[in-house]
Amino acid sequence: MTIPALKVEGLTVEIARGRESFRAVDDVSYALEPARSIGIVGESGCGKSISLRAIMGLLPDAARVVAGAVAVHGTGLSLEGKGAARQRRGHLAMIFQDPGTALNPVQKVGEQIAETPRLVLGETRGRARERALELLRHVGIADPERRYDSYPYELSGGTRQRVMIAIALASQPKVLLCDEPTTALDVTIQAQILRLLVDLREEMGLSVVFVTHELALVGQLCEDVCVMYASRLVETGPTPAVLERPLHPYTLGLLRSAVDLDEELEAPKPIPGSLPDPARRPSGCPFHPRCFLATPECASTTVTLTGLGDGRASACLHVERLLTEDGRALQEAAAKAAVKPQDPAGTAGGDGRG
Amino acid sequence: MYVLRRLLQAIPVVLGIVVVVFFMLRLIPGDPAAALLGTHATPEAIQALRDRWGLDEPIWVQFWLFLQQLAQGDTGTSLFYDVSTRTLIASRIPVTVALVALASVFSVLIAVPLATYAAVRKDRLPDHAIRMVPLVGLGMPSFWVGLVLILLFSVQLGWFPVGGWGDTFAEHVYGLILPALTSALGIVPLLVRSLRAGMLEVLEADYVAVARSKGIRESRVLFVHVARNAFVPTLTLLGINIAFLMGATVVVERVFQLNGLGSLMLTAISNRDFPVVQGVTIIFALAVVVITLVTDLVAAATDPRIKLS
Numbered sequence: 001m002t003i004p005a006l007k008v009e010g011l012t013v014e015i016a017r018g019r020e021s022f023r024a025v026d027d028v029s030y031a032l033e034p035a036r037s038i039g040i041v042g043e044s045g046c047g048k049s050i051s052l053r054a055i056m057g058l059l060p061d062a063a064r065v066v067a068g069a070v071a072v073h074g075t076g077l078s079l080e081g082k083g084a085a086r087q088r089r090g091h092l093a094m095i096f097q098d099p100g101t102a103l104n105p106v107q108k109v110g111e112q113i114a115e116t117p118r119l120v121l122g123e124t125r126g127r128a129r130e131r132a133l134e135l136l137r138h139v140g141i142a143d144p145e146r147r148y149d150s151y152p153y154e155l156s157g158g159t160r161q162r163v164m165i166a167i168a169l170a171s172q173p174k175v176l177l178c179d180e181p182t183t184a185l186d187v188t189i190q191a192q193i194l195r196l197l198v199d200l201r202e203e204m205g206l207s208v209v210f211v212t213h214e215l216a217l218v219g220q221l222c223e224d225v226c227v228m229y230a231s232r233l234v235e236t237g238p239t240p241a242v243l244e245r246p247l248h249p250y251t252l253g254l255l256r257s258a259v260d261l262d263e264e265l266e267a268p269k270p271i272p273g274s275l276p277d278p279a280r281r282p283s284g285c286p287f288h289p290r291c292f293l294a295t296p297e298c299a300s301t302t303v304t305l306t307g308l309g310d311g312r313a314s315a316c317l318h319v320e321r322l323l324t325e326d327g328r329a330l331q332e333a334a335a336k337a338a339v340k341p342q343d344p345a346g347t348a349g350g351d352g353r354g
Numbered sequence: 355m356y357v358l359r360r361l362l363q364a365i366p367v368v369l370g371i372v373v374v375v376f377f378m379l380r381l382i383p384g385d386p387a388a389a390l391l392g393t394h395a396t397p398e399a400i401q402a403l404r405d406r407w408g409l410d411e412p413i414w415v416q417f418w419l420f421l422q423q424l425a426q427g428d429t430g431t432s433l434f435y436d437v438s439t440r441t442l443i444a445s446r447i448p449v450t451v452a453l454v455a456l457a458s459v460f461s462v463l464i465a466v467p468l469a470t471y472a473a474v475r476k477d478r479l480p481d482h483a484i485r486m487v488p489l490v491g492l493g494m495p496s497f498w499v500g501l502v503l504i505l506l507f508s509v510q511l512g513w514f515p516v517g518g519w520g521d522t523f524a525e526h527v528y529g530l531i532l533p534a535l536t537s538a539l540g541i542v543p544l545l546v547r548s549l550r551a552g553m554l555e556v557l558e559a560d561y562v563a564v565a566r567s568k569g570i571r572e573s574r575v576l577f578v579h580v581a582r583n584a585f586v587p588t589l590t591l592l593g594i595n596i597a598f599l600m601g602a603t604v605v606v607e608r609v610f611q612l613n614g615l616g617s618l619m620l621t622a623i624s625n626r627d628f629p630v631v632q633g634v635t636i637i638f639a640l641a642v643v644v645i646t647l648v649t650d651l652v653a654a655a656t657d658p659r660i661k662l663s
Contacts (some may be wrong), residue, residue, distance in 0.1 A: 057566075063632070085569070086570075089568070089569025096564060098560065101561065102560040104579055104582075104583065105657070105659060106583055106657050106659075107562070107582070119568075120569045151659070171568060
């Protein structure tokens, strides 16, 4: 068995809010094989971004890791303390969601890229500049000589995200963490940035963690997928198998709520209800108030991610039913039965995207 | 281009100030000459003053005369000292400039470290203490703070003079320490709170996380990425507060017996010496315009985005 490029075990993050604190990430474990990619999918607020920040050692002051371990190619990383982020150089790099806020507004973009080769890898000024130009070219920016001296406000969203990618690559990382790298961009630009990430990954043999709220993206990009709900992983497995036959009602709901452009256009079908406040998580299975399979036991029984063979796992009490019956049919039947005589406004509309 | 535009923008502001100061005198109900000379003035004295100020001329002629005087840096002859306001004001400027400058230095030296410490220790005891304690100071008027400082450091401990300006440069600085501290303490509470908020915004920004993720030293993250972004809002804030400091000098100079513009203003008001009041008002207003202009220009030199808007 190979050593995973990134191994996350039992990662648990607590966030203090006033006097109380809640678990934003609860017992999350996964392993990313070298040169492969894993997608982490869930609604906004489910804890997926904060889990990436915890891995990077970049948690905000109010958050702290209370349990868990992270290792890159077998080397354990410290999860707290001032030096935590520094320790990751050459191992991990992260691409942030919004390139509009992730670039220093008063520093030339070229210098922001050259900072890593010059100060971390110990190159000379001239050599660091060359390296930055090379990276700008590499991420598909035309006329890098001119762009080197640009400030972020002078660049388009897509170009800013390319610069962000160049900054991430400058430290020559082995694992790239992408936090919704296309969410803040125009649809046309999204495809270009995804293409770039796919190309870079193959070219450089990077291992990638791809956090998104769009299951469809994971289908295109990632060999494996983790579905996250209310701070926990609820289903994991190889992406094609999970998309083909989901083994958790939440995954089914995500798939059903996605707009399918191949089908005739109809109203999106959101999962009823909305993501619970992490500080007031429902007892038992946190998804039970919104679940079409829920039974009274679901509210009282603690569910954990249970292996089902073929690399798959699900945290559903009724996973047997999903294994033996057609989950999609069950879901449609439940949706039909739930249609109320009048509720045109759809008051219980969790939007599934956020 | 930006510099030119900013300079042009200052022109209407200055014109507005001149107009307001001009009408300050003319809008006094009744006859300004009679009002200024008081109830015991003879009709001859009142008429003499009316002639001197040209109050019998049409208003636009008066304004034109006023502008002509201003162009020579003058607002007329002081009624009390009988010298031109220009001479009078010029002799008082150094004291006030030195006081405001030293008070600005003190407020930066006090506020920036406190705000930084509070921001880094956010929501912990030092943060709460730094935000709360100075608020008590905010409730105390500066003449009272000045008197307390005099009682403590001059009368009790004898470290500083009770007041006055001295003769040598060293004496000037020595004599200005307590008054400058008094003025500075007046603006420190507000300064600390706004600076802390500004720094927190920068400290929690994504680009600071990105900078940390590069693996560069924390000191570089703080000095290059945080400080440069926190500098512009800090500077703008300081510019506004220096303007406020100038207002405070009126009281502080009196408490510490400094012969600056502030005490000149107070004396002129109680003597109904209107040309002097006009002159000092214009100087104060112009100083605020210039300080704002300079802060904006320095901000533009630091932040490339400012030239856009």
